[in-house]
Amino acid sequence: MFKSMIPNGNHSHIITNTIFKTFSRGKRTATTINAATQKIVNQLSALSASRKQPKLIRLCQEDLIKHRTIVNAWKVFKRQREQKRTAQLKKQYESIVNAMEDLKTSSPELFELASEKPKKAVLFPLEMRTPTDYPANTPWIYNYSPPAKFIKAKKPTTPESS
Amino acid sequence: MVGVLRRSIVRAYSSQTSPIISSSLLLSRNPIITADLNPFEAQYYKYQSELWRRLMWTFPKWFYFREGTLAEQRFRQLNKDPVSYNPDIEYPQGKPEIRHRRDRRFKQVINLPKTYKQVGEEGHEEESLTKSHDDLARQIIPNSRVTKADESNDLTSLERKLSRTLYLVINQNNNWVLPNFVESSTEEIKALHTLAEDGLYKIGGEKINYFNVSNTPCHLRINEVENKKEFIIKSHILSGEFIPQDESLQYLWLTKEELKGKLDPQYYYEISHLFSDV
Amino acid sequence: MSQSLRSTRVTSLLKNFKRLESSSSKTQIKDAWTDFNFRPTSLKIDNDDIKKGVFDKINEQQGPHSIENYTQKLSYHSPNEIDETFKQAYEILQHEANIKYTHVKGMEKKLSESNSTESTISIQNRIDQLLTEAELYNPEVLYNVEFNKPESLDKSHPVYRHYLKQKWEKYDLMITMQRLEQLGVIPDTLPTLNPKADVKVKFPHNSESQFSNWIVPGEVLPAFAVEQPPTVQIQEFETVNPNQLYTVIVVNPDSPDLSTNSFSTTLHYGLQNIPLNNVNNIIDCQTLLNDVEDKFTFKSYVPLLPEKNAGKYQRACLWVFRQSEPLQLSSSTISSEKFDIRQFVASNNLNPIGAHVWRQVFDRSVPEIRQKYGLPKGRVFHRVRGTDPIIE
Numbered sequence: 001m002f003k004s005m006i007p008n009g010n011h012s013h014i015i016t017n018t019i020f021k022t023f024s025r026g027k028r029t030a031t032t033i034n035a036a037t038q039k040i041v042n043q044l045s046a047l048s049a050s051r052k053q054p055k056l057i058r059l060c061q062e063d064l065i066k067h068r069t070i071v072n073a074w075k076v077f078k079r080q081r082e083q084k085r086t087a088q089l090k091k092q093y094e095s096i097v098n099a100m101e102d103l104k105t106s107s108p109e110l111f112e113l114a115s116e117k118p119k120k121a122v123l124f125p126l127e128m129r130t131p132t133d134y135p136a137n138t139p140w141i142y143n144y145s146p147p148a149k150f151i152k153a154k155k156p157t158t159p160e161s162s
Numbered sequence: 163m164v165g166v167l168r169r170s171i172v173r174a175y176s177s178q179t180s181p182i183i184s185s186s187l188l189l190s191r192n193p194i195i196t197a198d199l200n201p202f203e204a205q206y207y208k209y210q211s212e213l214w215r216r217l218m219w220t221f222p223k224w225f226y227f228r229e230g231t232l233a234e235q236r237f238r239q240l241n242k243d244p245v246s247y248n249p250d251i252e253y254p255q256g257k258p259e260i261r262h263r264r265d266r267r268f269k270q271v272i273n274l275p276k277t278y279k280q281v282g283e284e285g286h287e288e289e290s291l292t293k294s295h296d297d298l299a300r301q302i303i304p305n306s307r308v309t310k311a312d313e314s315n316d317l318t319s320l321e322r323k324l325s326r327t328l329y330l331v332i333n334q335n336n337n338w339v340l341p342n343f344v345e346s347s348t349e350e351i352k353a354l355h356t357l358a359e360d361g362l363y364k365i366g367g368e369k370i371n372y373f374n375v376s377n378t379p380c381h382l383r384i385n386e387v388e389n390k391k392e393f394i395i396k397s398h399i400l401s402g403e404f405i406p407q408d409e410s411l412q413y414l415w416l417t418k419e420e421l422k423g424k425l426d427p428q429y430y431y432e433i434s435h436l437f438s439d440v
Numbered sequence: 441m442s443q444s445l446r447s448t449r450v451t452s453l454l455k456n457f458k459r460l461e462s463s464s465s466k467t468q469i470k471d472a473w474t475d476f477n478f479r480p481t482s483l484k485i486d487n488d489d490i491k492k493g494v495f496d497k498i499n500e501q502q503g504p505h506s507i508e509n510y511t512q513k514l515s516y517h518s519p520n521e522i523d524e525t526f527k528q529a530y531e532i533l534q535h536e537a538n539i540k541y542t543h544v545k546g547m548e549k550k551l552s553e554s555n556s557t558e559s560t561i562s563i564q565n566r567i568d569q570l571l572t573e574a575e576l577y578n579p580e581v582l583y584n585v586e587f588n589k590p591e592s593l594d595k596s597h598p599v600y601r602h603y604l605k606q607k608w609e610k611y612d613l614m615i616t617m618q619r620l621e622q623l624g625v626i627p628d629t630l631p632t633l634n635p636k637a638d639v640k641v642k643f644p645h646n647s648e649s650q651f652s653n654w655i656v657p658g659e660v661l662p663a664f665a666v667e668q669p670p671t672v673q674i675q676e677f678e679t680v681n682p683n684q685l686y687t688v689i690v691v692n693p694d695s696p697d698l699s700t701n702s703f704s705t706t707l708h709y710g711l712q713n714i715p716l717n718n719v720n721n722i723i724d725c726q727t728l729l730n731d732v733e734d735k736f737t738f739k740s741y742v743p744l745l746p747e748k749n750a751g752k753y754q755r756a757c758l759w760v761f762r763q764s765e766p767l768q769l770s771s772s773t774i775s776s777e778k779f780d781i782r783q784f785v786a787s788n789n790l791n792p793i794g795a796h797v798w799r800q801v802f803d804r805s806v807p808e809i810r811q812k813y814g815l816p817k818g819r820v821f822h823r824v825r826g827t828d829p830i831i832e
Contacts, residue, residue, distance in 0.1 A: 073529030256515025
């Protein structure tokens, strides 16, 4: 009935389809999503929190006290370590100041040399390693030989010593 | 500045009372592996990680193992489903709450299929023989944190106590001390750090990759016995080895605690703050 | 010269250091938190089952004792590793407490030797501070503070007072100060207040719970609810000197003063020389019954009975003072009308430590209570139209 009312043509074909979809009452067609959409749905479901969150931890009175005690002990532990470190750094700083003050009076020339700023910025050497959890297969490199230029500069009298 | 003649200083030090300026070397080997955890620290981290695992979101298995594949089958064999909830059954330890095959009251333990056979498993021996060192599927076993030098208690080795800072001490007149260098009678004056560096090469050979922390001395120790002012210079050894040039020279690489036992108590007390606790 | 001096200083330092080490190891206290020989038993968890649950692993078959519901009890699961971690944490904290208690012992020795009052007070304060620090992280104390009623805590121990003070500062103090400032009690009565004590007020003669509970500062109360003298609780958080005396007054800064077309302050209640301490800190009818010779009361209680249309609200401002010496005030020397509170505080050398306020309006119960107190029938104020024209 409707079909007959719609003029023929390329464009009209789509319209008929949509109309039929709207009017197919009570009839269920299996909805299949295409593969690309399915993939996106899958990816989003991996990210989303839905049905993946655990139950909240609700501690009983005894465990709450235990937990607080643990946190308190951790705070005390960290604070003590930090205080010890600060005290040591302070001592080190004071001993540097003390040494330099003494050097200033006992040998001004050496004081000049000791407080001289290097012309080139001193960088951390590349060979310095960051500590790792487990050692490398060779924990220490023994076969180091200084560059030839360096030896000449350091020891002009015995260049062949290395 | 380096070209200043030493004669003028010599004149200043001609009287008997003025002490000799010398530089001592605090040569350290920095830790190679991370610091050992204090027992409480380790236990606290364990507890925190347990809490973290308990509050972890469920592992999206369907994302990593597609339904019906061989990998998914292997994964299912390793990970058994938890006890499911049945309303007709009484659960004295609480009702299971299953979402996505995980009981959300507990942490989720995930076993992943392994590419190798474990110790004790059948075929482990053959596999370890056949699999090469570069095979990506091999089992990765980290190197031990305890080295051979630790086991033999070789105090002169640089490979001992990898988690600690080691300091070089040498034996001088039956006393363990930091290596100390006095300027030999050259005309030019030498900066303290250069003096220490050259002195080190003289006693320990030149195969040392040496990094000087600063030109500034970090401590002044007054040695009354020898009428000396010892300025301590901090530095690191990065690679290479300390090889005593003199056969009779004894040296040790020690941690802070070991230094306490070896050094003279008075001497240790004066310089103990320079040593690292780690 | 200077070198030798320095070296001797170092040697003496070293010797001192060694002596300190050896002396501290001699009088070291061990396991302070389990030793109740020198600590009060109020630092213990009273319930043995709960105590067992805190210090041992909670039995999965029985569940924690603190949960009452049977099914909830059985379905409870503790976090993993909590007990092992707790044991180590307890050891660390107890070790700290041991050190603190060793210090306390030294201070107590000093206290017994001291003779000037000033040094005694400073030593006593230091001991209180050390005791607080020693017990601050004790899990049993934490439990009592968290889950027991504040009334049941032992206020004679500084650590409980420390926790009560924290709690008070978080809520009650803020409410009180807000009401005092917004209702203009400060500065209408006294210029300011540096709060030191938690002051609570209730009228226990009421039968309705609405009026018989502790009242919130600023509440509007009907006249019948304030008919009888209030019960006042003054919780001090510092250790109270055993000879400390307190003064409590209630004033109304909103009495209409027709001669100046303004308001004046009236004194409604005055108590003096009340001995209180950290534990016995309530002024109630028992105190007043014992007061046969008017030792405490210098102005007997008359409730605020606002007359009709006499202002919007009348404020009953209760002030608590620490006395510096015993007072001899009597009703004959102090007139309650046109009472100058600032002059009263200055002349008697009083130190305000806390305040409270409630408000009243004219209501149906006022005439009856006026009669009971033998007061004349209240006036009724009417709006007086001025001479100015109504329309500008």
